[in-house]
Amino acid sequence: MVIFGxxxxxxxxxxxVGLALSVGVIGIVNFAHGEFLMLGxxxxxxxxxxxxxDPLAAIPFGAAxxxxxxxxxxxxxxxRVLRAPExxxxxxxxxxxxxxxxxxxxxxxxxPRVATVPYKATAxxxxxxxxxxxxxxxxxxxxxxxxxxxxVLGRTRIGKAMRAVAQNRLGAALLGIEVERVYLLAFGxxxxxxxxxxxxxxxxxxxxxxxxxxxxxxxxxIIVIAGLxxxxxxxxxxxxxxxxxxxxxxxVPHGGGWAEGxxxxxxxxxxxxxxxxxxx
Amino acid sequence: MTHxxxxxxxxxxxxxxxxxxxxxxxxGQAPSIKIGIIIPLTGPVGxxxxxxxxxxxxxxxEINRTPPLGRPFELIIExxxxxxxxxxxxxxxxxxxxxxxxxxxxxQSATSxxxxxxxxxxxxxxxxxxxxxxxxxxxxxxxDWFFHYHPWQYNNADSTWAFIQSTGAKTASLAVEDGPFGSxxxxxxxxxxxxxxxxxxxxxxxxxxxxxxxxxxxxxKTANADVLVFVGFDQDVVPLATQARQVGYSPKLxxxxxxxxxxxxxxxxAGNYMAGMALWTPENGxxxxxxxxxxxxxxxxxxxxxxxxxLAYTNLITVADAIRRAGSLDLAAVTRExxxxxxxxxxxxxxxxxxxxYGKNQGFTxxxxxxxxxGKQVVVWPEEVAGGKLIYPAPxxx
Numbered sequence: 023m024v025i026f027g028x029x030x031x032x033x034x035x036x037x038x039v040g041l042a043l044s045v046g047v048i049g050i051v052n053f054a055h056g057e058f059l060m061l062g063x064x065x066x067x068x069x070x071x072x073x074x075x076d077p078l079a080a081i082p083f084g085a086a087x088x089x090x091x092x093x094x095x096x097x098x099x100x101x102r103v104l105r106a107p108e109x110x111x112x113x114x115x116x117x118x119x120x121x122x123x124x125x126x127x128x129x130x131x132x133x134p135r136v137a138t139v140p141y142k143a144t145a146x147x148x149x150x151x152x153x154x155x156x157x158x159x160x161x162x163x164x165x166x167x168x169x170x171x172x173x174v175l176g177r178t179r180i181g182k183a184m185r186a187v188a189q190n191r192l193g194a195a196l197l198g199i200e201v202e203r204v205y206l207l208a209f210g211x212x213x214x215x216x217x218x219x220x221x222x223x224x225x226x227x228x229x230x231x232x233x234x235x236x237x238x239x240x241x242x243x244i245i246v247i248a249g250l251x252x253x254x255x256x257x258x259x260x261x262x263x264x265x266x267x268x269x270x271x272x273x274v275p276h277g278g279g280w281a282e283g284x285x286x287x288x289x290x291x292x293x294x295x296x297x298x299x300x301x302x
Numbered sequence: 303m304t305h306x307x308x309x310x311x312x313x314x315x316x317x318x319x320x321x322x323x324x325x326x327x328x329x330g331q332a333p334s335i336k337i338g339i340i341i342p343l344t345g346p347v348g349x350x351x352x353x354x355x356x357x358x359x360x361x362x363x364e365i366n367r368t369p370p371l372g373r374p375f376e377l378i379i380e381x382x383x384x385x386x387x388x389x390x391x392x393x394x395x396x397x398x399x400x401x402x403x404x405x406x407x408x409x410q411s412a413t414s415x416x417x418x419x420x421x422x423x424x425x426x427x428x429x430x431x432x433x434x435x436x437x438x439x440x441x442x443x444x445x446d447w448f449f450h451y452h453p454w455q456y457n458n459a460d461s462t463w464a465f466i467q468s469t470g471a472k473t474a475s476l477a478v479e480d481g482p483f484g485s486x487x488x489x490x491x492x493x494x495x496x497x498x499x500x501x502x503x504x505x506x507x508x509x510x511x512x513x514x515x516x517x518x519x520x521x522x523k524t525a526n527a528d529v530l531v532f533v534g535f536d537q538d539v540v541p542l543a544t545q546a547r548q549v550g551y552s553p554k555l556x557x558x559x560x561x562x563x564x565x566x567x568x569x570x571x572a573g574n575y576m577a578g579m580a581l582w583t584p585e586n587g588x589x590x591x592x593x594x595x596x597x598x599x600x601x602x603x604x605x606x607x608x609x610x611x612x613l614a615y616t617n618l619i620t621v622a623d624a625i626r627r628a629g630s631l632d633l634a635a636v637t638r639e640x641x642x643x644x645x646x647x648x649x650x651x652x653x654x655x656x657x658x659x660y661g662k663n664q665g666f667t668x669x670x671x672x673x674x675x676x677g678k679q680v681v682v683w684p685e686e687v688a689g690g691k692l693i694y695p696a697p698x699x700x
Contacts, residue, residue: 023517030514071566131349134536136566143544143572154516154548227513228540228564236511271508271517278508278518279480 023268025151031257031264032161033219035168037237038244039256040215043171046251047188047208050100051108053115055216055241056234057122062088062217063233064130066224070137077137077224078159084221085214092213096206104205119234126231134228142225156225167218168257171211175253184208188251243285247292249299258301263288334376335369335631337621338396339407340417341432341614345384350409350562350610354431355379356602357614360594365618370626375618378402384409386416393420403631406617408432409610418442427636429621431613434458435486436660443660447637451617451665453581454658459490461669462531462559462579465683467498469555469694471528474500477518477542478533479510487533503527510534515541516549523551532558540564543572547698554695557671562608568677575696579669581649582609583679586670587689588650595648612648620645620653650687 041055065084066077095118103111144155175181186194187204195201216237223233244263248255266288267281274280292300339358342351358377366374378400380392396402397420405421406429408414414433418441421428428448434455442448453461466474476491478484488505495502504525508518519542522530530553532542539558546556559579567573584595584606594615598606606612620643627642628635641663645653651666658664671683673692680690 026514026516026520033513127344127348131352132345132347133349133562134540134564136540136564136570138566138569138571140571142570143547145548145550152548152550154545156544157514157548223513226541226544228537230537233511233537236513268514268517272521276480276505276507278506278512278515281512282509 023272024265025153026272027265027268028261029153029157029161029264030268031260032157032164033222034240034244034264035257035260036164036215036219036222038241038248038260039168039171039253040212040219041238041241042245042248042251042253042256043184043208043215044212045245046253047184048100048104048205049188049251050104050111050209051115052100052209052212053112053238054095054119054122054234055212056236056238057119057126058088058092058213058216058234059220059223059237060126060229060231060234061091061122062220063223063229064126064220065217066221067135067137067229070139070224071135076139077221078163081163081218081221085218088217089210089214093206093210095213096209100209101202101205119238123231123234130231132231134230136228137224139225154226160222160225163222164219165257167215171215172254180204180207240285243289246289247299248301252299252301255299255301259299262300332371332373335371335373335404335625336376336378336400336402337618338393338400338402338405339377339379340382340389340392340396340405340413341379341407341409342384342413343379343381347384347409347561350608351381353606353608353611354407354409354614356598356606357611357616358618360597360601360611361615361618361622365622370622371629371631375622377618379407382413382417384413386412389413390416390420393417397424397426402426404429404621404625404636406431406621407614411435411438414438415441418448421445421448425633427621427633427640429617429640431610431617435482439658439660439664443662446662447633448661449640449655449663449665450658450661451613451653453666453669454664455486456490456494456659457667458559458579458669459487459494460667461671462557463491463494463498463500465577465579465671466495466500466529466531466555466557468683469529469692471554472499472501473503473525473527474529474531475503475522475525475527475553476505476531476533477522478505478507479535479538480507481510483535484510484533487531491531500529508534508538510538512538513541515545519546519549519551523549528554530556532556534558534560536560536562536564539567539573539576540570543570543576547572552696552698555692556696556698559669565607568674568679572698573674574676575673575693575698577671577673577682577692577696578679579671580609580679581666581669582612583670583672583681585672585679585681585689586648586650586687587681588646588648588687590646591648591650593648609649616645616647616649616653619647 069075069080244259248259271277271281382389404427408430409432411433431451557577624639627639655663672679682692
């Protein structure tokens with residue numbers, strides 16, 4: 023169960039780290055985060071179904087495409103409400119979420135679609151344990167990308183600029199950092215990471231316009247457990263969520279139904295007992 | 303002046319005569335028979351509703367070649383979006399503004415209940431395709447004018463466990479999603495399994511849409527039952543098929559009955575030999591079914607993907623036949639003729655309306671079983687409609 027829990031936490035981390043970036047740097051709670059993941063998943067599916075491109079090979083193209091789309095949505099909509107009350111921001115991103123979901127239904131119908139990659143059901147044996155190959159690949163890529171984001175934030179000029187803007191927007195501007203460009207970049211990266219998570223979902227599951235909400239909820243749970251805006255805590259929080267779900271599903275009778283309640287319970291506990299997050 | 307007046311009067315009369323002549327064909331046309339249809343064309347189950355719309359289109363074209371009572375059918379289709387209040391409002395519009403003669407359509411239980419509550423107050427012939435929830439049946443138990451085409455949940459359960467018995471299986475595990483769809487299956491599984499002599503070894507729940515079923519499947523594997531009965535939705539059958547292989551779970555048969563199957567499932571190697579229950583599949587070998595599939599392909603340039611299209615076709619054709627036999631639109635007369643329906647159409651099973659547990663006029667009561675065999679849904683049960691043999695034990699991952 024530890025292995026199952028750890029493996030699922032990889033995808034959770036990748037889905038959540040983009041949202042943490044958006045909350046931490048720009049300060050906007052993006053309810054449409056899961057819909058960018060869904061668009062990435064559809065890109066992965068169509069590239070595979072139409073041209074036979076493996077979703078893994080398509081990640082750079084898909085991430086770049088959704089980066090551009092995310093940037094355009096930021097410029098066209100998000101940027102205009104950055105100084106508006108938080109409720110307006112939330113309603114806007116909620117509206118974007120509904121728009122993107124319905125657009126996907128109109129374009130591709132509500133049917134779930136399967137990218138039948140040849141290794142979808144393959145299992146590998148590692149140290150006496152059998153694990154699913156797609157889950158293992160997704161875990162490795164997700165953790166690599168998440169750790170790469172940490173490295174960018176910690177060691178590069180643009181990463182430090184993002185952190186500076188996150189800490190004090192005005193102070194960063196006074197130091198000559200172009201805050202608007204940093205915001206644009208952060209939002210674009212956030213959506214590109216969501217799209218990457220979506221493309222990796224095509225390796226394991228089916229794709230439909232409705233898959234986004236589940237990952238938005240899980241990503242919210244993770245960033246609350248990590249501490250809002252605490253990008254570094256995302257991996258630990260994802261592990262907490264993944265492991266707790268796997269243990270509840272396996273050890274609690276009819277635990278599958280309880281597993282999703284786990285993360286809402288965790289949110290409640292964290293908000294009551296330690297509102298700044300478990301890993302801050 | 304008098305001449306001018308006479309001239310004006312003559313001109314007006316001439317104009318009136320000309321106008322009357324111009325509108326003569328319209329006035330001469332018999333008024334249409336209005337059929338109100340409430341189905342979801344958008345929303346999560348919009349795909350099924352769109353399939354129904356195509357089935358209705360095929361039926362309408364056929365009916366209007368020789369219209370009943372010499373009056374063409376006119377379909378007034380309302381999109382309920384899968385939303386109960388929208389469905390109720392659609393019925394009120396159809397009955398008050400459009401003055402429909404017959405109400406048809408229906409897909410989900412929740413919207414059906416919303417419509418049913420309104421129809422009870424304004425009775426109209428209700429030829430209803432949707433809803434499997436027996437609570438809806440109880441709601442309309444006294445309605446003589448209510449004709450239900452789709453099997454009820456207990457009919458589905460009866461077919462499912464009868465099929466399992468026919469395989470020779472002795473034990474079964476149950477894995478159900480934790481919503482109303484799954485919970486009603488749990489309630490019915492015990493009694494029906496006992497009735498057909500199957501020992502229910504274990505029962506597990508999962509959250510529909512979950513990306514990871516490995517803990518649940520690992521638990522089910524320990525029960526080592528002959529058959530896994532999986533009650534979930536379209537998106538759940540992919541992780542079931544793939545992750546069962548990954549955890550090395552290979553019962554003699556995996557039986558799933560999602561409302562429809564994901565696009566591309568036929569190409570998923572891990573899904574091969576999985577069995578399913580349905581009212582109809584495009585591979586149904588009945589001649590009427592083959593004709594329907596052929597016409598559907600020609601008309602819409604695509605394959606019919608679910609049973610909703612032939613069910614909608616059957617719905618409209620049987621209403622037209624009943625009106626034809628009744629010779630009028632009188633509710634009592636049409637109701638009487640609907641009760642006399644005996645129609646063998648594209649579903650491949652003769653449709654008659656009989657009493658059910660609560661309702662007065664129940665149509666189909668049995669599902670068929672099929673097995674995915676190399677990308678095709680091969681009908682394997684019951685024998686009289688089977689197009690191939692069930693591969694049992696299925697060689698999942700073996």
